[in-house]
Amino acid sequence: MPDAIDAPVTLAGIARIAGVGRAAVSNWRRRHDSFPTPVGGTDASPQFSLADIEQWLHAHGKIERIRLRERLWPHYEVLGDRAVMGAALAEAGRRLLAADGVDQAVPVQSSLPEEAAQVVDETVEVARHEGGRETFDFLLSRWLEVHVRQVSTTPIPLGRLMVDIALAVRGDGAGGRSTRTVVLDPACGVGGLLLAADEGMREHGAEANSAALALLGTDVDPVLAALAAARLGFAGACRGGVVAEIRAGDSLRADPQDAEQADIVVCNPPFNARDWGHEELATDPRWVYGLPPRTEPELAWIEHALARLASGGVAVLLLPPAVASRRAGRRIRSALLRTGVLRGVVALPAGAAQPHSVSLQLWILQAPSTVGGAVSGDGLLLLDAATSRGVSRRAQSIDWPRLSGRVLDAVHAHSWSGEHRTGAEEHLPEGCVIIPVMDLLDEQTDLTPARHVPETAMEAQAKLHESWGRLDGLLDEVRSYSRSLAAIALSAGDDVASTVTVSDLDRARALKLWQGQTLPGELLHRDALPDDAVPVVSVPDLILGVWPGSWLAAAEVKEGFSAGSLTVAEPGDVIVAGVERAYRVWVQEDTPIVLGPQLYALRPDPEILDPWFLAGCLRAPANARQAGSHTSSSARIDVRKLQVLQLSLAEQRAYGAAFKELLALEEAFRSVTAVGEDLVRGLGDGLAGGKLRR
Structure with a gap:
C-alpha cells in the first residue's frame, strides 16, 4: 500500500x-x-x-x-x-x-x-x-x-464447548458413523461455530471421524455470510478433506441448505426476532412438535434444527433463559420432552456470551434414530453451571477450562444411549441432576435448571458466608453515612425558606420538563436486556419493584424520539414518578431510559440548578403531599406544583451533596434489610434441616 x-x-x-x-x-x-x-x-x-x-x-x-x-x-x-x-x-x-x-x-x-x-x-x-x-x-x-452491538459473535471457548458436547453425545448414542460428517449452522454469522467444529473434529481425529468433513452455514445477512466463507476458506486452505459451503439466505423462510441432512447442528440463533415468518410458515412440515407462537422464535429455530438433523444427529443451541419457562412455549416444550428429543439443558454463567447480563442456556437435542424411531435415555439432564443462583445483571469473569470440564463431566456421566449405568448418579458433578420426564410435565413445564437442581450444603454455606460479608460491609457504609449526616446542624429558626415551583423554573428556562408517553406495546420486549437495548420504565414496574421491566431496540427508540412519540431521559436528568403510591425521584446516572405515562424528566440547566439538589427537594414526602390530588387511592402528583428552595448554585451544591448521602443511606438501609432477610431464611433452613454442627 x-x-x-x-x-x-x-x-x-x-x-x-x-x-x-x-x-x-x-x-x-x-x-x-x-x-x-x-x-x-x-x-x-x-x-x-x-x-x-x-x-x-x-x-x-x-x-x-x-x-x-x-x-x-x-x-x-x-x-x-x-x-x-x-x-x-x-x-x-x-x-x-x-x-x-x-x-x-x-x-x-x-x-x-x-x-x-x-x-x-x-x-x-x-x-x-x-x-x-x-x-x-x-x-x-x-x-x-x-460493530460489536450490531454483529453478535459466539466466544471461541463457548463454541468449542458446544461442539464438544455434540461430539460427546453423538459418540455415545449415534451408533455407526458415516464416512462423511456434516456440520450445519443455520445462523452462522461470521462462522465462529463452524470454525470451532472444524477444530473440534480435527482434535478428535480418526477416533471421531477420519473421513471428509462438510461445514455448512447460512446467514440472512449476505455480508456476514461472505465474511464467514472467506474466514473458513483461510482456515481450511492448508489441509484437504474439508468442504465449507456458506450461503446467504433466511434459514426459517427459505433454507438454501435444506437438501443436506446434518450429523451435528450448532447454532446461536438471533434472539427476540419477532418477524421470523410465523404467518407464512404456519403449515410448514418442520413443525412436528407444534407451531411455534409468534413470540417464540427460538422454538422455531429448535424445530428447524431437528428437521435438519440426520438419524441420531445432535443439535446444541445457545438460547435465552426465558425459552425454558415462557408460558407460550409450554406445549412445544412438553412435546420435546415426551418424544425424548430434548436431552439436556445447561445454564451458563452470566457473561458467557451476548447479551452478557443474563445466564444463557445450552439446549441439547437429538434426532430420533431410524432404527428405534425415538430417542431413549435416563431422563432430562439439567445442569446449573452458573456461578450464582438467579440472574446477575453484571457480566462475570468466566473460568472457561473449569466450566467446560464441569459441563463435559455431566455430559459424559449421562447415558445418552438409554442403557442404565450403575452408579451414574454418583458421578454427576455438583449442580447437576437427571429428572424423569414425567416429573417435568406439569402446568408450567419449566425447564430452568435452577428450579430443579437442589442447593448443596457447600453452596448454602458459601452463600451464608458471602451474605455475612456483605452485611458487614453494608453496616460499615451505614455507620459512615450516619457519622457524616449526624454532623449536619439544622437551623432552629422559624423563618420559612422561600421556594419556587417547578412550573416557575420551567417558565424561567432553569429546567426543561418532559412527560412520559404511552408505550408502543407491540414493540416492547420483556425478556433479558441485551447490550444494545434501551430500558423502559413505567409506573407499574415501579410499583412491582421490577424496573426496568421491559426494553426497546435502540433503532426503535431513535425513530420514536425523532417522531416525538417517545420520551427519552438522558443521564443527568431528574426523573419523577407522578403517582402517590409509586412516588419516587432520582437522578438518572448511567444510561438513557424511555419513560412511560405519569413519569416526568426534568433536565436542569447546570449553570442554574444542581440536579441532586433538585431531586432532594422534590423527593421530600411533605412536598409530594402538598402537590397531590388526594382524590383516590391512585392519587396523582402535579409535578409542576412541587416546590424547590431558592438558593444560590454554591448553596445548592452543598445541599445536593447532603441529599446524595441521604439517598445512599436510604439505599444502604434497604440493602441491609434484603441481606438480613436472606441470612434469616438461609440460617432458618439450615437449622431446620438439622445441620447445626455440635
Missing part, C-alpha cells in the same frame, strides 16, 4: 496504534503543543491525519513504525457504512484465497463503491507483505470490535 495515501484516525485508533489507553492519548494531546491538530470530526470525537500522527509518534519515541495492516484499517473506517466495510473485506478475502488457488465461493455484493474497491486493492497489496490470513483476521477482528 503506498505510504502517500492518508486517512483520518480517531483518538481510539491512535491508542490502538501506540498500544496505550485512550486516556494516555488525551494526555499527550493536552501536554504537547506539537500534537497534530484535528482535520475533521467533532469536538467530542476529533479525527487526525494518520500521516501526521505517525510522524509525531515516531518523533516522540512512542513507536518505531506503524505496521501496514494498522495503516490500512483507517481506510476501512473512512468507508463508514458497516455493510460496505464488510463487503470490501469479504471481497479482499476472496481475492486473496483465489491467489492461493482456493476456490471458495463468497456471496459478496455484485459491485462495490469506487472507494471500497480501492481499499480492496490496498488490502491485497498489504497481504503480499504481511500474509493473507494474518491480514484478513486482523481486519475482521477490528470490524467486529467496531
